Amino acid sequence: MEQIVIIGNGIAGITCARHIRKNSDAKITVISAESDYFFSRTALMYVYMGHMKWNHLKPYEDWFWEKNRIGLKKAWVETIDFEEKTLHFSTEETLNYDKLVLATGSVYNKFGWEGQDLKGVQGLVSKQDLELLEENTQNCKKAVIIGGGLIGVELAEMLKTRNIEVTFLIREEAFWHNVLPIQDAQMISKHIKSHGVDLREETELDKIVANENGRVKSIITNSGEEIECQLVGLCTGVRPNVDFLKNSSLETDKGILVDEFLQTNIKDVYAIGDCAQLKQPLSHRKPIEAVWYAGRMMGETLAQTLTGNAIKYKPGNWFNSAKFFDIEYQTYGNVSAKPGDNEMHFHWQHKENTKAITIAFDANSNKFLGINTFGIRMRHSVFDQWLNENRKIDHVLANLKQANFDPEFYTRYEKEIFKSFKENLQKF
Numbered sequence: 017m018e019q020i021v022i023i024g025n026g027i028a029g030i031t032c033a034r035h036i037r038k039n040s041d042a043k044i045t046v047i048s049a050e051s052d053y054f055f056s057r058t059a060l061m062y063v064y065m066g067h068m069k070w071n072h073l074k075p076y077e078d079w080f081w082e083k084n085r086i087g088l089k090k091a092w093v094e095t096i097d098f099e100e101k102t103l104h105f106s107t108e109e110t111l112n113y114d115k116l117v118l119a120t121g122s123v124y125n126k127f128g129w130e131g132q133d134l135k136g137v138q139g140l141v142s143k144q145d146l147e148l149l150e151e152n153t154q155n156c157k158k159a160v161i162i163g164g165g166l167i168g169v170e171l172a173e174m175l176k177t178r179n180i181e182v183t184f185l186i187r188e189e190a191f192w193h194n195v196l197p198i199q200d201a202q203m204i205s206k207h208i209k210s211h212g213v214d215l216r217e218e219t220e221l222d223k224i225v226a227n228e229n230g231r232v233k234s235i236i237t238n239s240g241e242e243i244e245c246q247l248v249g250l251c252t253g254v255r256p257n258v259d260f261l262k263n264s265s266l267e268t269d270k271g272i273l274v275d276e277f278l279q280t281n282i283k284d285v286y287a288i289g290d291c292a293q294l295k296q297p298l299s300h301r302k303p304i305e306a307v308w309y310a311g312r313m314m315g316e317t318l319a320q321t322l323t324g325n326a327i328k329y330k331p332g333n334w335f336n337s338a339k340f341f342d343i344e345y346q347t348y349g350n351v352s353a354k355p356g357d358n359e360m361h362f363h364w365q366h367k368e369n370t371k372a373i374t375i376a377f378d379a380n381s382n383k384f385l386g387i388n389t390f391g392i393r394m395r396h397s398v399f400d401q402w403l404n405e406n407r408k409i410d411h412v413l414a415n416l417k418q419a420n421f422d423p424e425f426y427t428r429y430e431k432e433i434f435k436s437f438k439e440n441l442q443k444f
């Protein structure tokens with residue numbers, strides 16, 4: 017019987033395993049060094065904040081795996097012999113495969129700062145990181161978070177629930193301005209500050225200083241300021257977890273290079289999820305997309321190919337969602353952080369600074385390019401359709417109500433949004 021081995025029990029690996037099982041009787045083994053069972057990484061923060069127990073993060077009951085004949089192995093794969101199709105574990109055990117799926121996820125970045133390996137300095141990606149955070153914040157009064165991304169803002173919220181003072185250093189002039197247009201970024205900056213976080217824009221880490229026990233006692237910023245702290249959160253992004261695959265015949269760049277069928281340069285070896293880097297991404301999509309739904313889509317797609325129905329990975333229009341303390345954010349299509357000459361933005365913001373819409377459209381053709389929404393829930397399918405149908409901005413504005421989950425919102429704000437749009441447009 018064919019043996020399919022998957023390294024990684026995250027959303028990508030597990031989705032792939034489940035969909036293989038739907039179509040095939042192949043022997044499936046999923047390996048992970050991190051946890052016995054698949055869990056929802058995106059909900060790690062809720063365990064720390066006490067809203068959920070660890071067991072609530074498991075989308076499937078523990079019996080699910082045996083019932084579906086998906087073998088689970090908790091072990092660390094140290095090296096892979098691609099010639100012999102053999103995995104070598106850190107325990108000296110080995111396992112052979114016919115087909116191999118690499119779904120090894122991400123690790124957090126460290127950029128060689130002095131003091132980055134001190135006790136009390138950590139990122140937040142894995143179950144072990146969460147356990148370490150519990151330990152590191154037992155007697156913690158003050159923390160510094162480095163890097164203004166989605167994990168950084170989650171960590172700030174987590175620490176605030178334990179009454180830990182948080183200073184948050186970001187390189188950009190406003191929060192996540194490498195992704196969000198300036199007005200959106202400034203609104204989120206204000207919102208984060210309104211939660212008592214000492215957010216420092218345009219401030220970078222220079223080094224981390226140890227006390228006499230080898231624990232962090234402070235950090236020094238690039239302007240020479242010393243900030244005392246007992247915890248440093250390293251949140252300057254993640255990168256594909258591929259270090260153990262370097263120096264092998266597998267082609268890697270930042271991630272594991274794959275073609276449109278998610279196949280690597282080696283026959284019968286595939287890569288999906290955060291660790292995969294598409295050699296030729298679709299236009300407006302990035303080669304590495306470390307987000308939950310991309311991992312799920314890759315897992316589903318690859319399972320088809322592995323069970324005899326080869327299909328290309330086609331992720332469609334970009335979308336994503338996140339939460340910045342109380343503000344829910346959704347994005348569909350492409351809204352550039354720093355739009356070029358051909359991209360125009362319409363921005364509407366409620367005076368309370370918790371609701372906003374930014375719509376991007378093409379300056380020449382008026383084609384709708386994408387939308388960011390804050391504090392307003394929108395229907396994904398409606399925007400997806402408008403993007404696929406190449407709708408114009410006036411169609412989107414006239415029909416925005418259709419996309420909204422909350423009809424009351426429109427009764428209250430529709431006029432204001434239209435008025436603002438007219439005024440803004442005249443300025444362009």
Ligand SMILES: Cc1cc2nc3c(=O)[nH]c(=O)nc-3n(C[C@H](O)[C@H](O)[C@H](O)COP(=O)(O)OP(=O)(O)OC[C@H]3O[C@@H](n4cnc5c(N)ncnc54)[C@H](O)[C@@H]3O)c2cc1C
Pocket residue numbers: 023024025026027028029047048049050051057058059060061091092093094119120121122140141142166167170257260288289290291305306307308309311337338
């Ligand atoms: C705190 C946090 C919040 C997030 N929030 C969001 C969100 O709101 N929305 C969103 O879209 N995305 C979010 N993400 C990103 C999302 O969780 C990831 O994109 C997704 O989980 C990646 O899934 P994956 O299957 O590719 O890899 P992973 O879930 O990382 O799984 C990979 C597994 O492989 C194991 N592994 C790796 N190498 C080996 C080896 N050599 N031997 C054995 N096992 C190995 C790892 O230990 C790990 O268990 C968040 C991430 C974090 C950390």
